[in-house]
Amino acid sequence: MIIIIGALLGAAVLGVSAAIFGPQLLGFEEPAQxxxxxxxxxxxxxxxxxxxxxxxxxxxxxxxxASWLRLNTDDPQILLLASDGPxxxxxxxxxxxxxxxxxxxxxxxxxxxxxxxxxxKSAKLLVAPQQLTIxxxxxxWYFYSFQDEASGSVGAHSHFFLFKDKTMLSFVYQTVPLEKxxxxxxxxxxxxxxxxxxxx
Numbered sequence: 001m002i003i004i005i006g007a008l009l010g011a012a013v014l015g016v017s018a019a020i021f022g023p024q025l026l027g028f029e030e031p032a033q034x035x036x037x038x039x040x041x042x043x044x045x046x047x048x049x050x051x052x053x054x055x056x057x058x059x060x061x062x063x064x065x066a067s068w069l070r071l072n073t074d075d076p077q078i079l080l081l082a083s084d085g086p087x088x089x090x091x092x093x094x095x096x097x098x099x100x101x102x103x104x105x106x107x108x109x110x111x112x113x114x115x116x117x118x119x120x121k122s123a124k125l126l127v128a129p130q131q132l133t134i135x136x137x138x139x140x141w142y143f144y145s146f147q148d149e150a151s152g153s154v155g156a157h158s159h160f161f162l163f164k165d166k167t168m169l170s171f172v173y174q175t176v177p178l179e180k181x182x183x184x185x186x187x188x189x190x191x192x193x194x195x196x197x198x199x200x
Contacts, residue, residue: 048065048066048067049065049066049067050063050064050066050190050194051063051064051065051066053079053080053092054198055079055080055094056198058079058094058164058167058169059164059197059198059200060135060164060169060195060196060198061194061195061196061198062092062191062194062195062196063191063194064080064082064090064194065084065187067084068082068083068084068090069082069083069084069085071083075093077093078091078092079093079094086151086176087175087176087184088173088174088175088180088187089172089173090172090173090174090188090191091170091171091172091174092170092171093170093172094167094168094169094170095167096166096167096168097167098166099166100163100165100166101138101163101165101166101168102163103138105163106131106138106139106163109140109161109163109168110129110140113129113139113140113142113161114129116161116170117142117144117159120144120146122146122147123145123146123157124144124146125142125143125144126143126144126145126156127143129141132160134160134195135195135196135197136197137162137163137164137195137197138162138163139161139163139169140160140161141158141159141160141161142157142158142159142160143157143158143159144156144157144159145157145178148176151176153177153178154176154177154178155174155175155177155178156174156175156176156178156181157172157173157174158172158173158185158188159171159172159173160172160192164197171191171192173188173191
């Protein structure tokens with residue numbers, strides 16, 4: 001099943017990655033387009049209303065779709081869990097580390113992020129992990145398929161680990177089934193793009 005889906009998504013994976021990170025991160029650039037009087041700029045996709053989430057103790061804020069239901073959880077590490085129903089979920093987790101992690105410590109930190117992703121025995125990487133920086137926070141991105149226990153379907157996780165001093169922020173965007181991920185990517189993109197670090 002995973003092999004079949006991988007074959008179907010082969011070209012789409014790069015498209016999704018480009019949508020999330022931009023073409024430069026993937027090692028290529030889009031050709032320049034000449035602006036002409038008869039070629040109006042395309043309008044941004046309408047993604048609906050967003051609501052803001054602020055977490056003062058961690059010092060971050062972001063926005064997520066206002067139509068998504070915010071779910072309750074007993075896990076104190078989970079700062080936000082929201083869902084649009086059976087297809088898309090978004091989870092934000094904060095884990096306190098013993099030592100701060102910055103750009104220089106990322107290599108050692110990847111051992112931890114690899115272990116976290118690898119703890120899901122059904123996880124299959126669809127692209128190699130990428131090092132990145134979002135809102136000034138360094139980290140890694142993993143994109144992998146997984147077996148959803150509730151439905152038995154193969155889903156997708158777009159999983160970001162960002163480091164803010166001694167805090168590891170984990171952003172998990174989940175789509176079930178896997179084939180729906182590409183149409184959900186613009187929403188995930190907008191959530192990620194809204195992340196900001198609060199001023200002290």
